[in-house]
Amino acid sequence: MMRRFAGLALALLLCACEVQEVAGTTWQTSNRELERAARAGYPARIVFAPIDAEAEAERWRLDPSRKLALIVIGESDVFVLPAPGSSFLAQPAERQAFVRRWVLPFVGQRDLDGAVRTAARGYCRELEERGVLPRLPPSPPIGMPNPWAHTFPSRNFDWGLAVTLLVTLLAAGLSRLALRRAGAGGKANPLPQGPSDS
Amino acid sequence: MLLLLQLLAFWMVGRVAGWPRGFPLDDAWIHQVVARVLAQTGTLGFVPGAHGGGASSWLWAGLLSLNQLLFHAPPAVYAAALNGAFYLASGQLVFGLLRRDGVAPWLALALSAAFACGGNFVWFAWSGMEATLVALLSLLAIHSWFAAERWTTALGAGLCVSALFFTRPETLGLVLVLGLAKRRSWRDVALLLAAALVALASYAGLNWLRTGALFPATLAGRRWLWLLPFPGWSRPQLTVELLLTWADRLAEYSLGTPSPLLFFAALGFALWGLIALVLAKRWRTLALVGWAALHLATYALLLPALGHGGRYQPLVPATFCLLVCEGLFRVAMDASQLLRLGPRALGVARGALFGALAYPMVLGLVAWGSAHAVAVQHVEATEVAMGRALARLPKQARVASFDIGGIGYFADRPVIDLGGLVHPELVTRLQAGTIAEYLREQRADFVILPLGYQTDFPDFANFGEILGLFRNPKLELEPAFQLASRGKPWLEGARATMHSAPRQRLYRIRWPDARQP
Numbered sequence: 001m002m003r004r005f006a007g008l009a010l011a012l013l014l015c016a017c018e019v020q021e022v023a024g025t026t027w028q029t030s031n032r033e034l035e036r037a038a039r040a041g042y043p044a045r046i047v048f049a050p051i052d053a054e055a056e057a058e059r060w061r062l063d064p065s066r067k068l069a070l071i072v073i074g075e076s077d078v079f080v081l082p083a084p085g086s087s088f089l090a091q092p093a094e095r096q097a098f099v100r101r102w103v104l105p106f107v108g109q110r111d112l113d114g115a116v117r118t119a120a121r122g123y124c125r126e127l128e129e130r131g132v133l134p135r136l137p138p139s140p141p142i143g144m145p146n147p148w149a150h151t152f153p154s155r156n157f158d159w160g161l162a163v164t165l166l167v168t169l170l171a172a173g174l175s176r177l178a179l180r181r182a183g184a185g186g187k188a189n190p191l192p193q194g195p196s197d198s
Numbered sequence: 199m200l201l202l203l204q205l206l207a208f209w210m211v212g213r214v215a216g217w218p219r220g221f222p223l224d225d226a227w228i229h230q231v232v233a234r235v236l237a238q239t240g241t242l243g244f245v246p247g248a249h250g251g252g253a254s255s256w257l258w259a260g261l262l263s264l265n266q267l268l269f270h271a272p273p274a275v276y277a278a279a280l281n282g283a284f285y286l287a288s289g290q291l292v293f294g295l296l297r298r299d300g301v302a303p304w305l306a307l308a309l310s311a312a313f314a315c316g317g318n319f320v321w322f323a324w325s326g327m328e329a330t331l332v333a334l335l336s337l338l339a340i341h342s343w344f345a346a347e348r349w350t351t352a353l354g355a356g357l358c359v360s361a362l363f364f365t366r367p368e369t370l371g372l373v374l375v376l377g378l379a380k381r382r383s384w385r386d387v388a389l390l391l392a393a394a395l396v397a398l399a400s401y402a403g404l405n406w407l408r409t410g411a412l413f414p415a416t417l418a419g420r421r422w423l424w425l426l427p428f429p430g431w432s433r434p435q436l437t438v439e440l441l442l443t444w445a446d447r448l449a450e451y452s453l454g455t456p457s458p459l460l461f462f463a464a465l466g467f468a469l470w471g472l473i474a475l476v477l478a479k480r481w482r483t484l485a486l487v488g489w490a491a492l493h494l495a496t497y498a499l500l501l502p503a504l505g506h507g508g509r510y511q512p513l514v515p516a517t518f519c520l521l522v523c524e525g526l527f528r529v530a531m532d533a534s535q536l537l538r539l540g541p542r543a544l545g546v547a548r549g550a551l552f553g554a555l556a557y558p559m560v561l562g563l564v565a566w567g568s569a570h571a572v573a574v575q576h577v578e579a580t581e582v583a584m585g586r587a588l589a590r591l592p593k594q595a596r597v598a599s600f601d602i603g604g605i606g607y608f609a610d611r612p613v614i615d616l617g618g619l620v621h622p623e624l625v626t627r628l629q630a631g632t633i634a635e636y637l638r639e640q641r642a643d644f645v646i647l648p649l650g651y652q653t654d655f656p657d658f659a660n661f662g663e664i665l666g667l668f669r670n671p672k673l674e675l676e677p678a679f680q681l682a683s684r685g686k687p688w689l690e691g692a693r694a695t696m697h698s699a700p701r702q703r704l705y706r707i708r709w710p711d712a713r714q715p
Contacts, residue, residue, distance in 0.1 A: 028435075032430055121656065135666070141657055141660065141664055164469060168469045
């Protein structure tokens, strides 16, 4: 039984070893922020393409049904596609300035979660500065670039909990073996787990 | 032995921190302002005559006011002395709980040292905040409740719960934990409940009489501040975020490394430690662990944030270390049983494990000491220095500020609070971004804003953006004076203690459509 549990935990551990670079709540917050822009007639979407951002951007650029602006964020580069027919971010210099001001500081530090959040903020903020969106109430603040965020336990809970389970099961198995050994040998456990250790 | 270890841990953090020269958090200065106002005017609040405003911990403010009345010691020295005594008593009480639970002396020593000598828990005693008092009163209440079944012990537990309530109002849940952890006679339960209810009634009643609200203004202000980065998040999402943030903090600031592998392995040991406590029916220790969990759950409901340096839930890092230690020693004991180690080998193995655990703990103490040193330096160089600098302004000039602790203590003039700590009605204005109008109503001539390193970037430290004062056509802000900490030390202190923004800038306010006074 114990072996089966340990096997299951190990399988979980091996299957779920995927680092989540952009948190679900980041998408939620960013999409919510972009809805403001969409309501004002400036719809946009952020696409996260860590493998080949350029190809992804090209695919979207050639898509004739696209009606919104796109910000494609890769592991080391960012591409901005203005909405077809829109003058907002239509000039290459404008797009470069946008990327340099908002997204690159985060992409440059490999904080892709922060890059997604800041891209949404930057898009709305640029619209605020053009008088398209109201400036008040103030938007929530955004965090500083954190290049190590994805290496912390909070971003690795999926496989991490499997490790926790594995350690607990191994400890339980060891305890059981020790108890059995103590019982078989007829020798009292020098450090029993009963009501008193003293 | 434990006392010696605790003294050593307390000394080590103090030594590395350079002894109490100031406070690492602006909130500690807020307590000092409240204590001074209480001692001088009898008002328990930040502003004379405004009861409750800015006073989140009545008992702590009361204890601090004794210094203003009797001793006149430097505030940081007095707070450290008081908290140091509470800290030492807390460790001894944990040892007592473990021993009465039947834990062997050597294991009780290891577990209580894990609880009390972790860097984060020791730092609470140096922080100038009420966190250590919360731990002490919680432990005293558990001790009293598990003592001999006499009405005096039940009343003692009730009084501790009441005192705890006046230290932090969200701690009333301890009554539930005590009731579940040990069944006592109806008379004793009634005594415990009566003491808690009297505390609740007098607290809410006093608040109602003086402010018209049942609970203090600080909760609304702090809720706004801490939940600001999470717009539209559901309660479960906020709870998960709180737990994830604790996971990161426990890894980095209790285990000494952010490595997920090590943290999750330690969590496994902690889980096994908890199971071992349940199997061995260590009810006192379980009551402590259960209380730490319920307190965390209370915060998940009321204010899903861990506070500066984890100070809102001070029992979490300490009980986590205790459980990890329990789990590790259980595994070691089982392994030694399997290996049939003799008494001498067993002693050596125990000593080796002690040493292995002591190493990261010493590193943690040193890390917290140095984080404390840079945090104090930062608060002194920005908030405190800004407060002192305000003396140069004309006497009649009216100044508003978001951070009101160090500035309020040293300004030698009333400071208008912009954080919603003193006046709860301000929170709706903070949410709506109408602080400019509030400044005008208050006839403020100057405003002090915490800022990040980039004034035009809307990060979490940029309060010009957060308060809706930048890019606002209703007022013009003319920079007058600025104080800042350098990036690296600021970041080191901020990551550990979450103290405050790197810059404080004083702005002269100009109203575009009005003549200046």
